[in-house]
Amino acid sequence: MTEYSEQLLKKPLREGWLNRFQVLALLAITLVAIICQFYLPRLIPNTEFLEIPLLLTIYFGLMRQNQLSALFFGAFVGLAQDSLSHLPLGMYGIAKTLVGYFAASVSMRFDVDNVLVRFTLTFFFFFFHQFFYWMMRRALLGQVVPLDPQKILLQALLNAVVAVPLFMILDRMKLSGS
Amino acid sequence: MQEPRVVEAILSRYRNLIILxxxxxxxxxxxxxQVRTTQDVRLIRVWAVTTVTPLAGVTEAVRRNTIGFLEDYFILLDVREQNRKLREDNNRLKMENIYYRNQLTTAENARALSAFQLQTASKTVAARIIGNGTASSAQVVFIDRGSTSGVVKGMAVVTPDGIVGKVIAVYPLASQVLLVTDPTFSVGVESQKAHIHGTLSCNGSNCVVDYIQNEEKIDPGEWFYTSGEDRIFPRGFPVGTAASVKSGQFMKDIHLNLSGAPGAADEVLVVLHGVHQLIPDTPPEQRVAQSLPAPPPDAAPGPATPKMATQADKIKQKYIDIGKEENHVYGAIGGNMPNFNKPAAAAQSPAQAEMPPKPAAKPASPPVVRPSPPPTGILGARTPEPTKQPAAEKKPSHVDNGPVLPLGAPRKKAPPATPPQP
Structure with missing residues (x-):
């Protein structure tokens, strides 16, 4: 194992993180993320690919490093997103519950402060989220929706690019709250 | 005794997984x-929509009134607001124009005359798109009209250029619209020429018309209209043109270019009460901007020229008519002089006859008696004695514009103009 890989697997200390990231702030940020998902494509065209609620779920899972809180947060964000979509409640809820749980599980093994790790995990989780959502839509709802892997990979790349500065901003917010 | 411990150990070890x-x-x-009962958890959705849509509306209003304010009043001097109003008016007028032209086209054949008399225009309400749905792959938007504006689930949403989608959920102050570009949405369409029915389905911007057999004839560029068979869109709304037409294994492979921009429209119309129309014979572009016919060939100038612009033209025409009547050739040597003092009615040209009569009591130009020089006539002829008549009864035989020489009459040589003294 190289020095760099050991650095990536190093587990940082994150005690008392939730205390600083208050519940109200979480609710406010979730609301802002949902509104961004709702309104941003009207304000800035061609930004439909951005999944800000998903990025928030990944960030919370990675930084919280608690599987239970991450899965509940993912379920909450997903259900809120479902309530503004035209599909039955639970589609995004299940997908984001899994993403939150897995993100928290992965964060126990990697140094999630590393930019490269954040970029790679966001890319992977976005692809997983979209693929799982498409699979559920096809299997549970019986909707024949075409899957375009190239498009999803490109969207995953763009979301990962956006996630890096977004996570830094959220880091700064966390520090400012301390 | 050990079973509870085993269960506790399993629960404690796999607690997170079990909760997941x-x-x-x-x-x-x-x-x-929800899927089985086809019911919805409406309470949660109403809460979410009621929470988010006012915030989005406020955000949109703040954006318009702050950024837009500076641009409107300091940079563009309210041009943007006028442009928006004009665009709204233009959209409404285009809708009315399409409807009335459809009706006029329909009225041209007697078969549809009764339909023309019975039909009424579709009742619509204008709405603004305030946000997109949160499902990334779905083509869903929110509009700022809800049940308080009379919007009901299942209503069609259109623009003057084409169809947009249908209302799939209604809340008090907002509604959810599924765009036609969503993969789960299908629209019944009908071709313009042969009236062949098909089904439009889109995946994003890629739209195809299904269920048209290879034997049917569809030309590239042919217009498709809503057929009304989906019970959502009234019949006769433009949908788009056939971009490519190919024969498939069983059915034709027809790709369609949508005439409207379902995702990019800012203002839409919700059809509250739809009225079916007949498919027009002409495509929308030709109906909107009809080219003028070719101009007529240039007519040869002659006495029948109806238009005369100035008074001098009228007098010239009068003398030409007199000359023709008396077989006089102007400019010829040795010919008789025509009588230019003939009554005006005898020499009145057809063009002058078309002119409206002047009021007798109040002539347009009051007669002016000038002792000299004689107003008209041949140079050298006797000047008739002026008879004393009341000014109102004196009918001028001509318009006094000073001495006017007949065309072709011999003229006095004008004295050489003295050069201006320096």
Whole structure:
């Protein structure tokens, strides 16, 4: 194992993180993320690919490093997103519950402060989220929706690019709250 | 005795995984209940929409009134607002124009005359798109009209250029619209020429018309209209043109270019009460901007020229008519002089006859008696004695514009103009 890989697997200390990231702030940020998902494509065209609620779920899972809180947060964000979509409640809820749980599980093994790790995990989780959502839509709802892997990979790349500065901003917010 | 310990050990070891399974199963049950009963958890949706749409509306209003304010009043001097109003008016007028032209086209054949008399225009309400749906792959938008504006689930949403989608959920102050570009949405369409029916389905911007057999004739560029068979869109709304037409294995492979921009439109119309129309014979572009016919060939100038612009033209025409009547050739040597003092009615040209009569009591130009020089006539002829008549009864035989020489009459040589003294 190289020095760099050991650095990536190093587990940082994150005690008392939730205390600083208050519940109200979480609710406010979730609301802002949902509104961004709702309104941003009207304000800035061609930004439909951005999944800000998903990025928030990944960030919370990675930084919280608690599987239970991450899965509940993912379920909450997903259900809120479902309530503004035209599909039955639970589609995004299940997908984001899994993403939150897995993100928290992965964060126990990697140094999630590393930019490269954040970029790679966001890319992977976005692809997983979209693929799982498409699979559920096809299997549970019986909707024949075409899957375009190239498009999803490109969207995953763009979301990962956006996630890096977004996570830094959220880091700064966390520090400012301390 | 050991079984509870084993269970506790399993629960403690796999606690997170078990809770994850419980949360997933709970959501699956919720999902299954909604799918099975085709009911919705309306309370949660109403809460979410009621929370988010006012914030989005406020955000949109703040954006318009702050950024837009500076641009409107300091940079563009309210041009943007006028442009928006004009665009709204233009959209409304285009809708009316399409409708009335459809009606006029329909009225041209007697078969549809009764339909023309019975039909009334579709009743619509204008709405603004305030946000997109949160499902990334779905083509869903929110509009700022809800049940308080009379919007009901299932209503069609259109623009003057084409169809947009249908209302799939209604809330008090907002509605959810599924765009035609969504993969789960299909529209019944009908070709313009042969009236062949098909089904439009889109995946994003890629739209195809299905269920048209290879034997049917569809030309590239041919217009498709809503057929009304989907019970959503009234018949006769433009949908788009055939971009490519190919024969498939069983059915034709027809790709369609949508005439409207379902995702890019800012203002839409919700059809509150739809009225079916007949498919027009001409495509929308030709109906909107009809080219003028070719101009007529240039007519040869002659006495029948109806238009005369100035008074001098009228007098010239009068003398030409007199000359023709007396077989006089102007400019010829040795010919008789025509009588230019003939009554005006005898020499009145057809063009002058078309002119409206002047009021007798109040002539347009009051007669002016000038002792000298004689107003008209041949140079050298006797000047008739002026008879004393009341000014009102004196009918001028001509318009006094000073001495006017007849065309072709011999003229006095004008004295050489003295050069201006320096």
């Amino acid at each position: 399974a419980i949360v997933i199963v709970a959501q699956l049950l919720l999902l299954a209940w």
